[in-house]
Amino acid sequence: MKALIYLGPGKKAVEERPKPEIKTPTDAIVKIRKTTICGTDLHILKGDVATCQPGRVLGHEGTGVIDQVGSGVTAFKPGERVLISCISSCGKCEYCRKQTYSHCVSGGWVLGNKIDGTQAEFVRIPHADTSLYRIPDDADEEALVMLSDILPTGFECGVLNGKVQPGSTVAIVGSGPIGLAALLTARFYSPAEIIMVDLDDNRLETAKRFGATVVINSADGNAAKAIMKLTSGRGVDTAIEAVGLPATFELCEAIVAPGGTIANVGVHGVKVDLHLEHLWDRNITITTRLVDTASMPMLLETLRSRKLDPTLLITHRFTFGHILDAYDPLRARPTRARSR
Numbered sequence: 001m002k003a004l005i006y007l008g009p010g011k012k013a014v015e016e017r018p019k020p021e022i023k024t025p026t027d028a029i030v031k032i033r034k035t036t037i038c039g040t041d042l043h044i045l046k047g048d049v050a051t052c053q054p055g056r057v058l059g060h061e062g063t064g065v066i067d068q069v070g071s072g073v074t075a076f077k078p079g080e081r082v083l084i085s086c087i088s089s090c091g092k093c094e095y096c097r098k099q100t101y102s103h104c105v106s107g108g109w110v111l112g113n114k115i116d117g118t119q120a121e122f123v124r125i126p127h128a129d130t131s132l133y134r135i136p137d138d139a140d141e142e143a144l145v146m147l148s149d150i151l152p153t154g155f156e157c158g159v160l161n162g163k164v165q166p167g168s169t170v171a172i173v174g175s176g177p178i179g180l181a182a183l184l185t186a187r188f189y190s191p192a193e194i195i196m197v198d199l200d201d202n203r204l205e206t207a208k209r210f211g212a213t214v215v216i217n218s219a220d221g222n223a224a225k226a227i228m229k230l231t232s233g234r235g236v237d238t239a240i241e242a243v244g245l246p247a248t249f250e251l252c253e254a255i256v257a258p259g260g261t262i263a264n265v266g267v268h269g270v271k272v273d274l275h276l277e278h279l280w281d282r283n284i285t286i287t288t289r290l291v292d293t294a295s296m297p298m299l300l301e302t303l304r305s306r307k308l309d310p311t312l313l314i315t316h317r318f319t320f321g322h323i324l325d326a327y328d329p330l331r332a333r334p335t336r337a338r339s340r
């Protein structure tokens, strides 16, 4: 089969690989139909992710058809269409029992990281019963790819952790796919304001179409001042950090209102200053999270009932033979490399 291989920092290639085989009875082999490229794949290609070694098949998102199942798989059979969670979970360990699937002792984020991933014709999915979701007959399979990682990440790490409430004020710093996913899912809760911040006017235009009430280009360095003015000096109830840079986290520290929450989503590669000299008495909360995909059943229902339209997030389409070209539009956007 053909697969996209990570060959070390800055290097990738499409290579011929043997089709994966069942290794443990709880595995399934899935024939991939749709996959996508994530900011995390770009992190790996930069050499930022030490757990991902050269030779690895990249990719942790996708949909497909069950090709084979191990003898221990009871929930799926060959021929069924499935959505792949970016997080593999055993369903039995201490973390899985608390729905913290991202820290599953024999799973977590392994696909396209510690084991071969989804940017290939076939993939082996461990703990198949608890890491795959059946695709309803009437579902748009392409839209569902956005549920493997992007939408649950924006929702769980940004919106849920950020405690977005009806009538509250939300700022989302970073208008990449994850920031936009946070924006789409923040709207479930009808906040009064959703302020989107980015350096790229095109991305901010998209954010407006997605329902941002205010957009701010932070290139002039005055975003904090503008947000404080907009909120009559109070700041925002929820500041979602969806970039992963010191400057964007420090912007969240500058704009969070007393009693508010900073919900970090970005992947940080370097240290960030925590300004306790300003924040120690402000009753704020700072949260971090790796997506658990515990919200997957709920997000699937919102998709089916058309409360959520993830197709808005899809801009480019490629056949698998052109997967190397698919990485190109991402290269032109350096900020995306930092977002998950």
Ligand SMILES: [Zn+2]
Pocket (backbone or CB within 6 Å): 037, 038, 039, 040, 060, 061, 086, 149, 150, 340
């Ligand atoms: Zn991803």
Ligand SMILES: [Zn+2]
Pocket (backbone or CB within 6 Å): 089, 090, 091, 092, 093, 094, 095, 096, 103, 104, 105, 106, 107
């Ligand atoms: Zn587990």
